[in-house]
Amino acid sequence: MKRLFQHYRKRNSREEAERHTKLEDVALEGSTKEGGRFHLSTKEAVRRFRAHALVEEKSHRDVVRVGLKDSVWSDLYHHALTASWPAFAAIAVVSYILINLIFALLYMVAPDQITGLSHGMLLSLFFFSVQTLSTVGYGTMSPIGAYANAIVSIEAFVGMVLTALATGVVFARFARPRARVMFSNMAVISNEGGIPALCIRIANLRMSIILSVDIEVALSRLVMSDNGHLVRKFDQLLLMQSHVPVLRFAFVLAHVITPESPLHGRTVAELEAEEAEIIVTVTGTDEALGQTVFARTAYRFDRVQHNHRFVDIVLSRPDGRITVDYTRFHDVEAH
Numbered sequence: 001m002k003r004l005f006q007h008y009r010k011r012n013s014r015e016e017a018e019r020h021t022k023l024e025d026v027a028l029e030g031s032t033k034e035g036g037r038f039h040l041s042t043k044e045a046v047r048r049f050r051a052h053a054l055v056e057e058k059s060h061r062d063v064v065r066v067g068l069k070d071s072v073w074s075d076l077y078h079h080a081l082t083a084s085w086p087a088f089a090a091i092a093v094v095s096y097i098l099i100n101l102i103f104a105l106l107y108m109v110a111p112d113q114i115t116g117l118s119h120g121m122l123l124s125l126f127f128f129s130v131q132t133l134s135t136v137g138y139g140t141m142s143p144i145g146a147y148a149n150a151i152v153s154i155e156a157f158v159g160m161v162l163t164a165l166a167t168g169v170v171f172a173r174f175a176r177p178r179a180r181v182m183f184s185n186m187a188v189i190s191n192e193g194g195i196p197a198l199c200i201r202i203a204n205l206r207m208s209i210i211l212s213v214d215i216e217v218a219l220s221r222l223v224m225s226d227n228g229h230l231v232r233k234f235d236q237l238l239l240m241q242s243h244v245p246v247l248r249f250a251f252v253l254a255h256v257i258t259p260e261s262p263l264h265g266r267t268v269a270e271l272e273a274e275e276a277e278i279i280v281t282v283t284g285t286d287e288a289l290g291q292t293v294f295a296r297t298a299y300r301f302d303r304v305q306h307n308h309r310f311v312d313i314v315l316s317r318p319d320g321r322i323t324v325d326y327t328r329f330h331d332v333e334a335h
Contacts, residue, residue, distance in 0.1 A: 022265050080169045081176065088173070092166070099162070103129040103155050113145030133159035179293030180205040181247075181282050185330040187299045188308040189257075192335060196257040198237065200280060200299070201310050203250040203329055208288035213244040215253060216281045219262045220298075221274040235262035237278070247284060249314055249324045271301050278304075308332040 072079050080088065104125040107114055117124050128141045132155045143149045184201040191197075200217070204210050217237040225231045237255040244251055257263050278299040286293050311331045315323045 022267055081172060100126055100129040106151050110147045113143060113148035114141055115144055116141040132156060135159060177289055177291040177293045179295040181295035183297040186332060187304045188332055189306045190309045191307055198255040200253045201250060204247045208286060210247040210284040211287055213247045213284035215242050217255060218279045220277045220279050252310060268301050276301060305332060307334055309335050
């Protein structure tokens with residue numbers, strides 16, 4: 001028990017020391033530096049990382065907007081597309097029932113102008129409204145007066161309009177392009193070969209290829225401006241390869257922490273104090289759909305592991321085929 005407690009204290013002290021150590025200084029044991037920097041040319045760093053490559057946390061609902069009205073009616077189409085499927089289905093069903101109930105109440109003004117009414121007048125008129133709205137018309141009930149025919153004409157027109165709108169919205173929700181891009185759960189700071197670099201792995205989950213993929217990684221920080229106001233600042237983290245012509249399986253993004261990097265000379269404790277996040281955006285063209293797709297994610301620095309690398313998931317089979325083990329996609333290993 002005493003040995004376990006000592007091991008726990010030692011691990012905590014090591015993690016605390018890493019949080020207050022500059023990111024580029026959390027290096028491999030045995031790595032050599034000259035003049036406080038790794039003695040390695042940029043060309044060699046690019047060659048090594050390319051050889052190794054295999055191939056915002058909060059949602060809008062977490063933000064309270066004061067002084068800004070979110071009008072559903074002025075932006076109805078956007079709300080219909082962005083609502084969740086359960087919410088969309090619930091609103092559609094409730095709206096359908098309410099519309100038919102309203103027309104049923106209008107028919108109750110002159111029930112004698114509807115033939116074939118059975119017992120339970122409101123329920124019969126409700127089902128008559130359903131038949132009229134959908135233009136089914138079974139023939140059991142029918143309007144015979146001017147008032148009833150006028151209401152039927154209005155309801156039939158409303159039904160055609162609503163059918164067209166509902167069909168368009170449902171089709172748009174199904175046809176909306178989505179990038180099935182998976183991001184690694186953790187980001188790592190690798191020091192393989194004495195090269196400090198921030199690495200993130202992405203993968204294409206579809207069978208079709210994503211073409212002309214552009215990737216942007218930025219460091220988001222909450223800093224104090226010269227006039228004493230807190231502002232969100234975005235610094236671009238340059239990647240070894242920000243454009244990928246073809247994303248078929250998986251790809252490792254690498255940002256080398258050079259003296260010009262916004263991460264150089266920073267500690268995890270300093271970045272956490274600034275509520276820093278690493279924001280990743282991916283844009284590309286789905287080969288099968290021919291449409292532009294987008295994906296994004298964000299990493300806080302408690303999701304960044306030091307002196308780790310991603311395990312290999314792309315292997316060659318004896319029969320010449322390639323195996324991509326997505327079950328190990330998020331796995332990392334110390335080095």
